[in-house]
Amino acid sequence: MSMPVCSNGGIAFCRSVVTWFRRGWLVFGIILAAAAQTSLAQVGMPALNYDQLRERLVQEILIPGGVTDARVLDAMRRTPRHEFVPPHLRAQAYYDRALPIGESQTISSPYIVAIMTQELDTKPEHKVLEIGTGSGYQAAVLSPLVREVYSIEIVPELGRRAASVLRRLGYTNVYTKIGDGFLGWPEHAPFDRIIVTCSPEDVPQPLVDQLAEGGLMVIPVGQRYQQMLYLMRKNGGELEQVALRPTLFVPMTGAAEQMRDVEADPANPQLINGDFEEPPGENGYIPGWYYQRGLTWESEGSPSGEHFVRFSNDVPGQPSNLSQGLAVDGRVVKRIRLSGLVRWQGVRPGLARDELPAITIRYFDESRDLVGTHALGGFAGNSDWREESRVFRVPTRAREAIVSIGLFGATGVVDFDRIDLSPVR
DSSP states (O other): OOOOOOOTTOHHHHHHHHHHHHHTOSOOOSOOOOOOSOOTTTTTOOOOOHHHHHHHHIIIIITTTTOOOHHHHHHHHHSOGGGGSOGGGGGGTTSSSOEEEETTEEEOOHHHHHHHHHHHOOOTTOEEEEEOOTTSHHHHHHGGGSSEEEEEESSHHHHHHHHHHHHHTTOTTEEEEESOGGGOOGGGOOEEEEEEOSOOSSOOHHHHHHEEEEEEEEEEEESSSOEEEEEEEEETTEEEEEEEEEEOOOOOOSHHHHTOSSOOOTTSOOOSSTTOOSOOOTTSOOTTOBSOOSEEEEOTTOSSSSOEEEEEEOSTTOOOEEEEEEEOOTTTOOEEEEEEEEEEEEEEOOSSTTOOOEEEEEEEOTTOOEEEEEEEEOOOEEEEEEEEEEEEEOOTTOOEEEEEEEOTTOEEEEEEEEEEEEEOO
């Protein structure tokens, strides 16, 4: 397992941040996660009770996160996610985060799978098309909810592996094929529901054509690191769309990713809306950021500009956070400065003594393995506004990163403003 990169004097707190993320309290879609290299069996620990772990996931993450559909919750309780991840990652299968599955792809976090499934509003008689089979987990969750699931994966190795797992586990109403998902599966159209688990800049026209009139599509759309999850309904041959929430999915594979109009710039990493001056959308979410939990947009007493964000939590260990992804190439960007304005009141540690508010950055390599972590924080007690800033060395293997702010399981109130990240030349 790659060791996190920590600054002098902050090693213990950096480790606590990594531990907190790995425990799975943070609700990441997305997406990007560290891969442990040893299994419980290898280190002599007892076998896990997967049923209990799934129930804990439902009670502590899914329901508090807004998943209320009883059928979806039951499907999440019954679907063995550990069967869809590499063997050495099974001990982490029921943490709420994405895990690498090979070919630079990930299995989506349980929360994002559950929330997307709930938005589909499936019925037992429905026929569903899934674009991006990946591990096969999303198709397995859908299987007991609908009549048929048709799932397409563009990466041959992933497609073959997922088909084998689904057959072995007895998902007889799931049909898979290897191919370009954005072309759809016309011989089985129309589909009552379409779910897309990779993010194009625009909705592919073949999927619009193959969606039944009145049918629903859930799809993330947008730039590489700035995506919005949409719910779309086909009405009169056209799509009516509702923006659900900002999100982040791993890059697509194939021509659609190569033909993006807006390319990420890993030589010049920067944050969007780090001063929080851009107001939340109608859906209540802060633009530029995603996986928002326990947050309010405030104005009175702002230390910079007109607005800031506030996190509040009174349940130890409960998620209360905000994140943003970006490209950064450690071969080009050797050092970065991470900074922000912070104020806190009545802050106490969460379930562990070192679960405290912070500004963090985690780095990932080309395979989406965690290769480093830096943190400004460990704030406790009370403090008026103050600036936190430090220059960190970027791991050479880094290709992208996630910046996160929040309470990280602590209780109390913490305010953030003017979060900034910039290369140091």
